[in-house]
Amino acid sequence: MMCAASLASAETVWLSSLDLKRMTSGWSVPKVDLGVAGKPLSIGGKQFARGVGTHATSKLRVDLGRKANRFFAQVGVDDSAGGQGSVEFIVAGDGKILWQSGLVTGGKPAVPVDVNVAGVGVLDLRVTDGGDGSGSEHADWAEAGIEMQAGAQAPTALLPFETFSLRTKSFALEFRVGDDGRLYQNVLGAPDVNEPPQRLDEAYPQWGDGYIWEPALQVSHADGNTSTALLYDGATRTNEAPDRELLRIKLRDSAYPFEVTLCLRAHRGRDLLEQWIEIRHHESGAVKLEHMASSALLLSPTNLHLAHFFGDWAKEMQPTTELLTPGTKVLDSKIGVRAHQFRNPSFILSLDGTPSETSGRVLAGSLAWSGSFQCAFDHNGRGVRALCGVNPFASGYTLAAGETFTTPTMIWVWSDQGLGDMSRKFHAWARDFGLRDGHVPRAVLLNNWYATGFDFDFNRIVGLFDPAKEIGTELVLLDDGWFGNKYPRVNDRAGLGDWQPNRRRLPDGLAPLAAEAVKRSLRFGIWIEPEMANPKSELFEQHPDWVIAQAKRELELQRNQLVLDLTRPEVQQFEWHIIRDILSVTGISYAKWDCNRYLTQPGSSWLGPHRQSHLWIDYVHALYGLMDKATKTFPKTELMLCAGGGGRVDYGALRYFHEFWPSDNTDPLVRVPMQWDYSYFFPLMSIVSHATHSDNRPMHFGCSVAMSANFGMDLDLVKLPPEDKAICAGAISAYKRIRDVTQLGDLYRLERPHAATRGALNFVSSDRARAVVFVFQLKDGPVLPVRPQGLDASRRYVVRELNPELGRPGLATEGKSIAGEDLMRDGIVPSCSKALEACVIELAP
């Protein structure tokens, strides 16, 4: 601290006599009695002996002790800027602007300032870049002085310290600017402390200038310097909607024209934050970003548990929960393209031990990114930092001066009432922002994949339409196998890339098939996999350099196919034309966009030797570009996201889609827990679930499980026995009756099915007038009541089993009107107790 001396009489204290180390400057450091470039102060050709030379953006806070009379100066852009530069000078007192210069440009004469500051506690002198970026913004406070009252303490320069927070209904993220000018985050879940922050608490830690733990940002600057030191440079708040606020926190390197903006969008009522980072610079050459996390939240390490979801093909979303202990736990993917094959980029942090559905503080995180990702949980003893973003592994990104690198968005959802409340908030956000048409209940779909596989022709497919219509299906989808002529797609070994309808199977193309569906008032959909090629294809014969491969290495195939290099403009155009031409076919109103392999040989013949590491990021951006174009050109076409099952389930891709195919495993015994686990993050309207013949489970059980999500079937309806057909028709009709509740209402997960004899959930409509309860019997078990949640306690509900299974006694309470309070307390005894039985109960007025 400066030692404050008393002034004998009213006198002027020159600004240049204050401790200018506490003044910030956008470039170099503030100078005493010189311009920022080190030459004498000079504005509009006139020299000044005294004053402070600085560079926008700049800030100096001065403690006046309410004992000053006037602040005065001559301000302007210093002539060392060579006539360039445009800035604004601002004088504020206790947060209120007292004077501002308006735009002041280089070469113009000095502007006089004389402001009455009587009664002001903290004087704030700022120079902004005038809103047009900061280059050559040499700004002078010439002849600047403060006239103090007689006997007053001398004014002192203060640290540019500020605190601010982002608040939602029950969550607060708090920041403070340290004495060193860096930005710190108050540790989430830790008791309030007044002690100064430590480097460990940095809000967005950067590598190379003192921070020794896992960094959020690592940069090689244009001159080779590998350190970054970001100082707080102001924050702006924008109310985007009554319930939505965007906070942008600007950080600026102390020595380089390099800036980072932390962007946080708060959905207040939902306790949901979207966070991303923007990185820009004006260095003399390109900089290399080595680490660039989207988010780096800091949590208290006490009893902190992490729930995450690993898997593989047909085994997606398997949960595991563990206590976080010292060290770094990494969940990541290094496979690009269908990056979540082995783990979803979504997790739950629980601050009160293992999470529960109805109590405890939980924070769900989900990265909206369909490429290689990394979520690292760095437990350093004092806190746990959750670093989430693109995987820094082998992904260095060269950023040219003037360009902006925007990270993927990280979504955080908070609840202090457990997992159920957390998911309901997540689902409500997803319906509004995360999915397309999130308020439109989904149609019942019939697919041919499990029914015919690759073995079909026009008549075989049209043969499915009448029975589909008969049982109430609304949409038919033709899956893989409809294209390729030189190399017909009769199995998965050939034809990918050649998107002309196969002339033998579909002699007149897709339109007549779609017309047959439309004629029966069925919508028609088609399977595409635009990003891929079989080596056995005309496409690969013509363009062998279009695939992602490593030169000098033998091509490694997965499912006999290769990924096209979407960073290449010709490939982008080729894929767009495929999508455009197929979706333009009259009668097509639905598409399943598949992606059946990931990257194992990440080489691009387009990117050149120095930008190979861009492949991971540029591929995803090009993919989103295609998806975006598809949704804009075909806004009415419904899209299903698929990647050999759930290899690409994230909110990055999902915003272009209506739903996703969670797994090629359609066994309802597997789907009950799998859908439960997906539902932590994704609403059931987005989780496609089909009744199939796979694993030979009873049709009633399969349909009941599927209709709790986005219902469809994948059955050979021509061969389906009449009793099974009747079960399907019953399930479809029941589904149509309740789908507004299951898809648009609130989900309550009641009984966890993992390693249990049964699982149960219920949905409640937003007005709480209607509800639906699902009970899935996984093993034989005792007959026990199921207790729904979220009902209106004072309302009465009529209990009715939907699509009851023939030959099984119905509900004892069938047709009874029961108060919500009683239903929630005493429960309902379901009609199922044996393995592979299910019971769907409607509660309605």
Ligand code: GLA
């Ligand atoms: C992937 C999908 C399946 C099906 C096949 C077709 O495996 O997940 O649903 O579309 O491709 O080849």
